Amino acid sequence: MRVNIIGAGLAGLSAALTLAKDGVECNLFSVQQSERAQSVMAEGGINAVLDTMNEDDKIEYHIKDTMDGGANLADPNAVDGLCRNAPDIVRELEQLGVPFSKNEKGIVQRSFGGQKKKRTAFVKSSTGKMLMTAMIDAVRQYEAQGLVYRYPHHRLEDLIVRDNECCGAVLSDFFTGDVYEFYGSVIMATGGMNGLFEEMTTGSMLNTSDAAAIALERGVELANLEFIQYHPTTIAIQGKRLLISEAARGEGGRLYVKRRGYKWYFMEEKYPELKNLMPRDVVSAEMVKVTSRAECDDQVFLDMTEIPPMIWDTRLSDLREQCVNYLNIDPVSQPVPVSPGIHYFMGGIRVDEEHRTSLSNCYAAGECACQYHGANRLGGNSLLGAIYGGRIAAQSVLKYADRDALYRRNALEDVPAQNVSPNLSKRITEILASSLQIIRHEVTLNNSIHEIKMLLTHDINSAERRRLHLAQAVLLSAKSRRESRGAHKRTDYPEKDDVNFHKQTVARMNGDEVEITFLDIPERRE
Amino acid sequence: MEILVEVRRQHSPADVPYYQTIKYQAASDEENVATVLRNLNATPELRDTENREVGEIHWQCSCLQKKCGACAMLINGLPRLACDTKLKDFRENRLLRLEPLKKFPIVRDLMVDRSIMMKNLRDIANWLEREATLTDKNEELAYDASRCLQCGCCLEVCPNFEVGGKFYGAAAFVPASRILSELPKARKYQLIKRYKKRVYSGCGKSLACHDICPVGIDVENKLVNSNAVAVWRRFFSNKKTENP
Numbered sequence: 001m002r003v004n005i006i007g008a009g010l011a012g013l014s015a016a017l018t019l020a021k022d023g024v025e026c027n028l029f030s031v032q033q034s035e036r037a038q039s040v041m042a043e044g045g046i047n048a049v050l051d052t053m054n055e056d057d058k059i060e061y062h063i064k065d066t067m068d069g070g071a072n073l074a075d076p077n078a079v080d081g082l083c084r085n086a087p088d089i090v091r092e093l094e095q096l097g098v099p100f101s102k103n104e105k106g107i108v109q110r111s112f113g114g115q116k117k118k119r120t121a122f123v124k125s126s127t128g129k130m131l132m133t134a135m136i137d138a139v140r141q142y143e144a145q146g147l148v149y150r151y152p153h154h155r156l157e158d159l160i161v162r163d164n165e166c167c168g169a170v171l172s173d174f175f176t177g178d179v180y181e182f183y184g185s186v187i188m189a190t191g192g193m194n195g196l197f198e199e200m201t202t203g204s205m206l207n208t209s210d211a212a213a214i215a216l217e218r219g220v221e222l223a224n225l226e227f228i229q230y231h232p233t234t235i236a237i238q239g240k241r242l243l244i245s246e247a248a249r250g251e252g253g254r255l256y257v258k259r260r261g262y263k264w265y266f267m268e269e270k271y272p273e274l275k276n277l278m279p280r281d282v283v284s285a286e287m288v289k290v291t292s293r294a295e296c297d298d299q300v301f302l303d304m305t306e307i308p309p310m311i312w313d314t315r316l317s318d319l320r321e322q323c324v325n326y327l328n329i330d331p332v333s334q335p336v337p338v339s340p341g342i343h344y345f346m347g348g349i350r351v352d353e354e355h356r357t358s359l360s361n362c363y364a365a366g367e368c369a370c371q372y373h374g375a376n377r378l379g380g381n382s383l384l385g386a387i388y389g390g391r392i393a394a395q396s397v398l399k400y401a402d403r404d405a406l407y408r409r410n411a412l413e414d415v416p417a418q419n420v421s422p423n424l425s426k427r428i429t430e431i432l433a434s435s436l437q438i439i440r441h442e443v444t445l446n447n448s449i450h451e452i453k454m455l456l457t458h459d460i461n462s463a464e465r466r467r468l469h470l471a472q473a474v475l476l477s478a479k480s481r482r483e484s485r486g487a488h489k490r491t492d493y494p495e496k497d498d499v500n501f502h503k504q505t506v507a508r509m510n511g512d513e514v515e516i517t518f519l520d521i522p523e524r525r526e
Numbered sequence: 527m528e529i530l531v532e533v534r535r536q537h538s539p540a541d542v543p544y545y546q547t548i549k550y551q552a553a554s555d556e557e558n559v560a561t562v563l564r565n566l567n568a569t570p571e572l573r574d575t576e577n578r579e580v581g582e583i584h585w586q587c588s589c590l591q592k593k594c595g596a597c598a599m600l601i602n603g604l605p606r607l608a609c610d611t612k613l614k615d616f617r618e619n620r621l622l623r624l625e626p627l628k629k630f631p632i633v634r635d636l637m638v639d640r641s642i643m644m645k646n647l648r649d650i651a652n653w654l655e656r657e658a659t660l661t662d663k664n665e666e667l668a669y670d671a672s673r674c675l676q677c678g679c680c681l682e683v684c685p686n687f688e689v690g691g692k693f694y695g696a697a698a699f700v701p702a703s704r705i706l707s708e709l710p711k712a713r714k715y716q717l718i719k720r721y722k723k724r725v726y727s728g729c730g731k732s733l734a735c736h737d738i739c740p741v742g743i744d745v746e747n748k749l750v751n752s753n754a755v756a757v758w759r760r761f762f763s764n765k766k767t768e769n770p
Contacts, residue, residue, distance in 0.1 A: 033644060035676045036588040036596045097658035097704060099668040123669060129593065133672035137705070141653040152641060175633045204588045238561040238609075239590045325610075326591065422568055 002027060002149075002407035003397050004169050004182050006156050006211065007189035009037030010128070010383060011366025013135040014390030015187050020142035022398055025407070027182055029154045029171055031206050034136050038191050038204035038367075039386065042128025043245035043319070044112060045120035046093075046387075047380035048086035052105040057117040059083050066381060069114040069279045070346070070374020071486035072502065073224065076524035078353045082372050082381075082388050089387055090121050096134040099123055101315065110315070111250040112379045114279035120380040125245045125319040131383060156211050157415070159186065159218045159362065166362035172417065179415040183408050185401045187393050188215065188357070188364040189386075192345040195420075196471060198429040201342040202234055202243040210420075211368060213466035215349050216473060216514075221358040222507045223370040223519075224347035226478035227487045229377055230438050232283040233302050234341030237326050241341035244302060245319055246379040248331075249276045251311050253304040255283070256335075257290050258297040266290050281376040281487045284340035288438050301335035340438060344382060346373045346487065347477070350506060353522075355393035356400075358508075363396055365389035370504075375486020418463035427455065428471050436478060440490045445479045473507035473514045480516045481505055527552050527620075529613065530575070531562060533583055534625040539632050546574040550622075555614035560590055560597055562622065563608060563636075585636035592741065595675025598682075599636045600625040605679040607740045627682045630689060640678050646694040650724050651716040652702055664707040671704035671748055673741055680735035680745065686728055693728025696735035696745050703748035706755045721756040725749075 003019055005012045008030035019026045030037065051057045062083040067074060090107065094100055100121050101108040112120040123130040142148040151171070158170040160181060168183035190211035194201040216222055232255070233244040249255070255276050256263040266286060268275045276283070291298045312320055312332060323331045349357050349364040351371050357364050365371075366386040373381060431451045435444040452472045456465065483497035484490050503518035531550045536543040550562060563585055566572060572580040586596040590609045597608035602616055602623050616622060630638035660668060680696035681687045687695040702721055729749070736745040754760045 032586060032588060032594075032596055033641070033676065036586075036594040038589070041589055041591070041593050094660070095657035097654055097660065097668055097708070099660055099665045099672070102660075102665075126669075126673070130669065130672050133674070133701070133704070137653045137701070140648055141651075144648050144651065150644065152644070153639075175637075175639060204594070205590065206588045237591070238558055239564055242591060322591070 001025070001184060001401060001403045001405045003185045003187060003394070003401070005029065005187045005189055006169060007037075007191060007366065007368070008034040008150075008152075009189060009191060009366060010039035010132060010135065010386040011390035011393075012187070012189035013132075013139050014387045015189060015365060015394040016139050016142070016148050017135065018391045018394035019397070020139070020145075020147040023147070024398065024403070025147050025149070027149045027151055028139075029151045029156070031153065031155050033152045034132060036204070036206065037132065038207055039383070040129045040132045041202075041204065041243075042131075042383050043125040043243065044247040044250065045110060045122030045127045045380045046090060046131070046383040047112070047115070047119050047378065048090040048121060048384065049083070049119060050087055050090065050107055050109060050121065052103065052107055053109050053118040054105075055117045057119055059087075061117060062086065062119060065115045066372070066378055067374070069378040070376050071496070073227075073374035073486065073504065073521065074372055075353060075522055077522060078371055080524070081353070081392070082385060085388055086384055089384065093131060093134060096138050098130050098134045110247060111277055113246050113249070113277045113283070114274070114378045115277075115380075116274070120250065122247065122315070124315055124317060125247045128383060131387075156190065156214060158214060159220075159359075161218050161359065164219075165360045170412070172415070177417075179412040181410040181412060183410070184405065185397045186362045187390075187397065188349060188362065188368050189366045189390060189393075190368040192367040193348070193470070194342075195425065196428065196432055196474065197342050198425055199239055200241065200429065200433060202231060202241045203343070205240075208420075209467065209470060210463065212348060213463075213470040215357070216470055216507070216509060217466040219359060219509060220362065221350040222348060222473060223350035223504050224375070224477070225345075225474040225507055226481050226505060227346035227375050228342055228436060229280055229344040229346060229487050230284040230340035231280055231343035232287055232340050233338040234343065235327060235336070235338055236341075242322070242326055243341075243343065244323070244336060244338060246277075246280075247316065248302060248304055248319060251315060252307045253302050254306070255287070255300055255302055255338075257300045259293075260295050264290070264296070279376055279378060280343075281489075284438050285489055287340055299337050300339065302331075302338045303335040304331040305333060305335065307332075344377055346370065346375065346377055347505075350504070354396040354399075355389055356396055361401065363393040365393040375488060418461045420464050420467050424455070424460070424464055425467070428452070428467060432471055432474065435475065438489060440478060440488070441492050442479060442482075442490070445475055449475045449479065469509065469514060476514055476516050477505045477507055480518075527555060527613075529620045529622055531566065532621060532623045533635070535583075535635055536632055537634055546578065546580055547576075548572065548574050548580055552613055555612065557613050559601055559608035559611045559613075559622065559624070560587060562613070563624075583636065584634045593675070595677030595740075598627060598677040598679050598740070600627060600682070605682040605738060607677065607679075610740055627678055629682050629687065630678060640676070642689045643676050643678060643681070643697045646698045646724070647701060650694065650698055650702060650720040652698070652705055654705055654708065655716075658708055667707045667748070667751060668704050670743055671700050671707070673743055674700045675741060677740060679738050679740055683734040683738045685732050685734065686730045692724065694724040696739075696749075699725045699752055700743060700745060700748045703752040706752045718756045721752065726753055726757050
């Protein structure tokens with residue numbers, strides 16, 4: 001048996017490591033090498049109850065914060081597993097040589113959004129990069145042993161589906177143009193759907209959304225696509241949005257808007273307990289609200305000028321450098337103008353607790369999968385979810401796949417590359433951005449749905465068709481959820497509706513149409 | 527402001543390279559080279575100064591914020607990251623010359639095959655053989671070494687490195703310093719042996735790598751510490767090397 005892992009970011013590496021430790025071979029495919037994956041951009045930290053801050057933290061609290069932060073839409077049993085395994089994951093990362101910041105009791109933890117205890121382990125504000133370096137070195141050992149086969153510069157072109165079972169994947173080597181079928185189980189670890197919102201996200205250009213589109217087209221169910229996280233503190237820079245890590249607020253940064261000429265620290269006034277560290281969906285929605293008020297300016301600032309010099313040196317030096325480099329602003333002495341920007345996709349390929357997708361023999365983990373984060377992800381839970389999810393997906397392959405299956409690879413001849421044209425990609429972004437803002441309404445959603453439908457009647461190639469279907473799936477999911485919850489807020493349905501929508505939104509292809517249904521959230525087991 | 531962009535074109539390793547010069551209207555001299563390339567590729571029916579068609583310029587890019595190392599290329603002769611190089615850096619002559627890194631096998635246009643770096647790290651056995659023990663002595667070093675982007679700029683300027691050669695350069699010894707900095711009890715005999723052969727004995731100490739690193743890793747410090755551990759069996763100190 002050889003398992004095909006699509007994507008070599010944190011989730012893919014974690015899956016590869018799990019398989020290799022069990023002596024099972026895998027192909028590790030990626031468009032570029034691991035150092036280029038979006039995981040290296042994660043900044044603030046990774047959550048785990050280590051209880052090193054004398055706050056009497058408990059795993060039960062981590063579970064509760066994650067469930068509450070996600071507006072109770074996550075699978076409680078999956079979240080239970082995630083939080084219970086978090087402390088061991090962080091200790092294992094330390095053993096791999098991640099230089100976490102430490103105190104006399106062990107790893108230091110900082111405050112992060114939506115969490116009532118200091119629970120986020122970190123390395124300055126480059127946590128993702130540090131984790132990736134350690135994981136890349138750990139996997140390298142198994143590359144040398146011939147258990148992990150690296151395929152950099154390979155792009156997913158299709159999934160091979162026969163009799164409702166995934167038999168493998170088609171990948172192209174874009175250095176040579178060669179196209180191959182790789183047979184065996186597939187673990188998707190392909191990241192978020194940034195490409196649907198070109199230049200509007202904080203993430204990597206490599207995450208085009210094509211993998212999710214391929215999955216949808218091949219009959220795999222996607223879930224909760226309407227839940228798109230707008231991170232409160234981002235700024236437009238050339239070609240993208242720059243993230244100012246939540247660590248800035250975790251270490252004392254404050255949000256304000258000028259009201260009648262005076263600074264108004266609106267989060268502190270409205271939410272006296274967690275203040276600037278409310279969950280991201282709440283902060284972003286508040287920013288929209290205050291800036292639309294007549295007596296307020298339309299720009300919110302992040303004021304980090306009260307953060308002590310020692311903290312800047314030991315915990316935020318890289319964040320400061322980034323502000324100086326890309327914004328020409330030194331945050332030590334000057335507030336930074338910020339606004340919400342797309343940062344994370346809570347929705348994606350639907351998986352169960354064992355990271356199985358709706359297609360047999362196909363698994364998914366990391367941001368491409370819909371798991372753990374419900375309607376809104378907490379900062380510090382994505383690195384954790386990627387590592388844990390990758391591990392569980394690999395364990396499920398070991399449990400369900402046929403270990404004696406013969407591995408084979410097959411070259412395909414004359415397969416023309418299908419790409420989404422830059423113009424169409426831009427057009428799709430415009431359509432989605434017009435109706436999938438922080439605050440939504442059925443009328444604008446309907447307009448967008450209509451426009452996508454029109455584009456589907458044009459002369460388009462197969463890659464463009466599936467991208468449009470994915471866009472349609474996101475819009476229809478948003479339209480069908482007639483309530484406000486987490487990152488999905490609607491002016492026409494401003495209240496949460498647990499009776500009808502305490503459910504997962506499921507999108508699938510039915511013939512040539514996208515079909516939306518709702519699925520009950522599992523009960524938490526004893 | 528109008529500038530001229532000169533790009534080295536090559537459709538495949540077998541094709542003959544040529545240059546195209548394109549007139550480009552930049553919004554301001556704050557624009558970075560990644561933006562220039564993205565704009566050029568988004569311009570329909572782009573033509574060069576000789577009225578030849580300009581097809582898509584192939585290059586690599588991922589994060590656009592100096593965190594991934596994908597966009598390393600020669601910019602007016604120097605290896606740099608496109609997302610971290612602004613037009614105002616070259617204000618005087620208003621000519622921007624873009625070429626692929628020359629040490630690595632060409633794929634097409636500005637895209638090169640840098641997989642030799644992965645291969646070399648595998649070859650020197652760059653991994654921990656036992657669990658790490660980080661102390662205040664090696665923590666800062668581990669952090670700095672872990673920042674390496676594997677972009678290849680250091681190898682481009684190194685007088686001793688060549689693809690397939692015996693010397694592996696800073697792209698190998700910076701990551702190796704993280705592993706070597708572990709306490710002596712963590713076994714790393716393989717790495718020590720190969721480090722001596724692939725780094726220590728081939729390095730001419732020009733330290734061009736130290737100056738070119740786009741993220742400012744203290745490369746010299748990594749070399750000194752790694753030599754101390756691997757060659758002289760001396761447990762290193764965390765003192766930064768003084769700049770000469």
